[in-house]
Amino acid sequence: MLLCRRIRAKMVLLSGLKKCRLLRLFHHIGEYFLMVIGVFSKPEKLRIYLQRTVVEIDKIGISSLGIVALMSLFMGAVIALQTASNIESPLIPSYTVGFTTRQSVILEFSPTIICLILAGKVGSNIASELGTMRISEQIDALDIMGINSRAYLIAPKILGSIFIFPFLIVISMFLGIFGGYLVCALTGIIAPPDFVEGILLDFRMFHVVYALIKTVLFAFIITSVSSYHGYHTRGGAIAVGRSSTMAVVYSSILILIVNYIVTQILLI
């Protein structure tokens, strides 16, 4: 804790040097990591934190089920349609459509694109909720009561998202592939048994594990980055809007960067 205070004192010094963008970036990175350390400190009452985590699972995850299902179904259908329409050579077997749809959905569409969408929906929600709490002094009220406001407000969001996002992504995978199957069955672009053959061809469980590892990392990024922007909101209503936008922008950028790094490490 003493070390944290010393680092914070240095951060305050650095924050004074606002002209230097690089120093400001380091200031934000330092503040972010200090926040993450503060989030995972000992809770005042574990039972209440667990209750709040369940509430957050509902708020962050269950309420996003509709948009995830809709997006997945249509994107799976479009992937199947586009793959089928681009295969002109008779040498390429028709089950390729099923294979491509499955690979696209499992490796990239479900974990990355759905998480980018969730960064918009969940990230802006978290940043505006915490930002409003900050400007209306509700966070100060928690601090004065002796409650670790970072842990109380942010930890349940991070834990809740890390728990529920993998379920959402697995559902998205099923629905994406089902969307592809449905379009085959309805339009007859390829025979549904051929599509199923493609789905089963050379299936590797590791690809699902890889997707879920990415999902957990993205869940952490979305909730922690959005919480950082919301928690550190200063000013009024305009600042809340700005925090909300920053949360979505930075979460999305970090998702893309981490996606590249994890893919390089795990698949290559």
Place this chain on the structure above:
Amino acid sequence: MIEVEHLSKSFGDNHVLKDINFTFEPEKVNLIIGQSGSGKSVLTKCMVGLHQPDEGEVRFNGRAMDKISNQERTEVRKEIGMLFQASALFDSLTVQENVMFPLQMFTKMSKEEMLDRVNFCLKRVNLENVNHLYPSETSGGMQKRIGIARAIAMNPRYLFCDEPNSGLDPNTAIVIDNLIHEITHEFGMTSVVITHDMNSVMEIGENIIFLYNGQLWWKGSKEDILATDNPEINAFVYASKFMKSIKEVHKKGI
């Protein structure tokens, strides 16, 4: 007792508080007054630990906030109740849940005991049958009283009120002032009230400090404030025609 010694605080080049020294006695309503931007809110935030002072210290019954461990600081904070200017009630919780919140976090009371305490606190601030309303469904005056109920739920030794009358009509403002005065003496608390409102000063000011340009300019009681010749405090106190007329009456000894 709250002691503030050589407290200074700056934000960049802006020296908001300059070497502030005072003591607030228990069982008294202590007022911090001053013009907008004089440093009242920053001083209060330094006192409750929301801002870290650059120099000096704040002691609660001898416990210096910057020299005690985190756990001890949390214990001191449990002894502090605060009413915020905009009440700062948790808008996702009902009135009952708001008042019950600190009890749930820090006590091992049963649900029935907590409900009893909540009802006692709400009754003490003259609120009944509001338990299941949300803060947005209550008036500004009610929100202030709910804020006070939440602040006294843990039986605090220190009560801080940041402009408790702002945005309230004169009648409700007097009700809130009297409530703060009553509970201060009833529960033996040290109350600290930040205000601009001269009605409040004359109503409940037992010990008053006046901040001017970040400095402690004057201290005294509500009786002293009418008699002082300090030009800065006179400019503040007698800014309104109503207060000027009181001064005339006071001078004439009517």
